[in-house]
Amino acid sequence: MSRKPTYEELEKRIEQLEKEKHSWLLTEEALLQSEERYRMIFNHSPLGIVHFDQEGVILDCNDHFLEVMGAPREKVLGFNMVTSAQNMAMRSAVQTALDGELGVYDGEYRSVTGDKSTQLRAIYNCLTSEEGKFLGAVGLFEDISETKRAEKALKASEQRYRTLVETMNEGVLIRNEKDRITYVNQRLCQMWGYSSDEICGHSSTDFLDEDNQIILKEQRIKRREGVHTPYEITWTAKDGRKIVTIMSPRPIFDDQGAFKGSFGIITDITNRKQAEETLARQAKELERSNAELEQFAYVASHDMQEPLRMIASYVQLLARRYKGKLDQDADDFIAYAVDGSKRMQTMINDLLAYSRVGRINGEAESTDCQKILEWALGNLGTAIEENQATITHGKLPTLVVSGGLIGLLFQNLIGNAIKFHGKEPPQIHISAKLEGKEWLFAFRDNGIGFDPQYTDRIFTIFQRLHGVGVYPGTGIGLAICKKIVEYHGGKIWAESALEKGTTFYFTIPVTQGNQ
């Protein structure tokens, strides 16, 4: 029989129950807190998490999973992954998990519930309780659309570069830090005459002769000092041909900054080099023959002057002493001889002056064309006065040229314009303007002009358009003008028509300081 508990006992019991209750409450709270924590992790996971039962029916999922599926919760819950998913691979991954193994899906997936297409990576695992009770499966979903897109772009970009490197007209070579070639493109193979397999694994020096090995060595030292300028190097092809190239090297470093080798762009300049050499040879040859010709002209005219002086002096002496003392024929003959020898002397002097252009007075210096013009006009003072010539001019530049030669050019052109004046007193206008990279000078006159068909002839040495009796002179003036202009790198030409006046044009390129 149970006796009635005492008040004290009851009180104790209550106290005990209170304690138990408190302990229960604590446990329950802990449980609640724990559940809440997991729920929170479940909800805020950056991966989609889905839980389905033994049949494949979705029981629960987090928000991220809904997002991946693109569907509301009520549509997703209750969906059978095994029987209703469109994608067979997805169905089988789920089934694998339900069979107790790890199921994996990787690829594009179109959700049935949300009709949304994504690049997915899903992992399924079966769920069993601690007591070994089978509770279905859990799936982790990752939307890898972005990663896939980046991968695809990278692949496309890599393909683009690969095509570029393979098809470019420059040779490309990559070598590793142990100086072994690891990659060459088609063009380089073609350049060297080896296959890619024959080149890879070798050192660059295997394709260089001794002299060029030294060049490469020196260049690598420079590169260690931080110099990356392209340099010229000659490779030896399989058939022994020498391939002159320009090498543009770049070092390769890894993320930690360690040297991982280098790549080089190799441009074949053999043809260009050959052309350059031919051109240089021709230029040299031309220079030599020109110098020889100048020397010839100078020596010939200089040395010819002495005997000619004798001839001229003595026929003149004959004329001086015997004029009128012999007969008329003798007088005529002597007169022709005197005239011929004098003309010859003028021509030799002119030839000497022509050959001197550039040999003497060639120094280029800053020259005010305004001052040069004044100097030339000073020299032509008498001719200007006698012919009542009017000479006007626009603004003239300061150029870096040979002042002496340009002065002679001005003097010859103005003198020419005065000499070939028309019925009216000569009017000459001089102007200059900057056209691109050169100064264009124009000397315009109102003289007799000339038939345009003779344009080229007037600049040729000793070519004249008029008889000696009409206009004196040997025909050297414009030839000297042409030589002076060409000496300064310019061009000279004339535009004219009979009775319409003439304009002489010439250009002086803008060099350093000429502006």
Next chain:
Amino acid sequence: MLYEKQGSPVEILLVEDNPGDVRLTIEGLKEGKVRNTLSVVEDGVEALAFLRKEGKYVDAVRPDLILLDLNLSKKDGREVLTEIKSDENLRNIPVVVLTTSKAEQDILKAYSLHANCYITKPVDLDQFISVVESIEDFWFSIVKLPRDIKE
């Protein structure tokens, strides 16, 4: 003129290897007004022998003026000039350099060797004759020479 009156012709030594130029100078002097005696030697060695009265020139007359070409065989005009001007007995004879050269360095060189004047032979005969006449006129009518003091 001055010397004609005194009846004693001026003595000129011409150092010139080109016979054509020798004759031209003679002809030019002929047309001049000053009575002169012209002696001609054709190279530098001969010129110095003449001036120093050596060998066949024992009886040579000391010239009042020397006309000196620069380009001579054996010893050229510059060497002759140097020797004349460093010889105490000869240095007071005026030396006229008469040459075809217009080269600047020849002109500078001649004056630095104490040439008394430098003339480029004119190419034209009339001018040549007038130059020869001017030389005569200047040196024998205008300039006072050491010879004037002696007499």
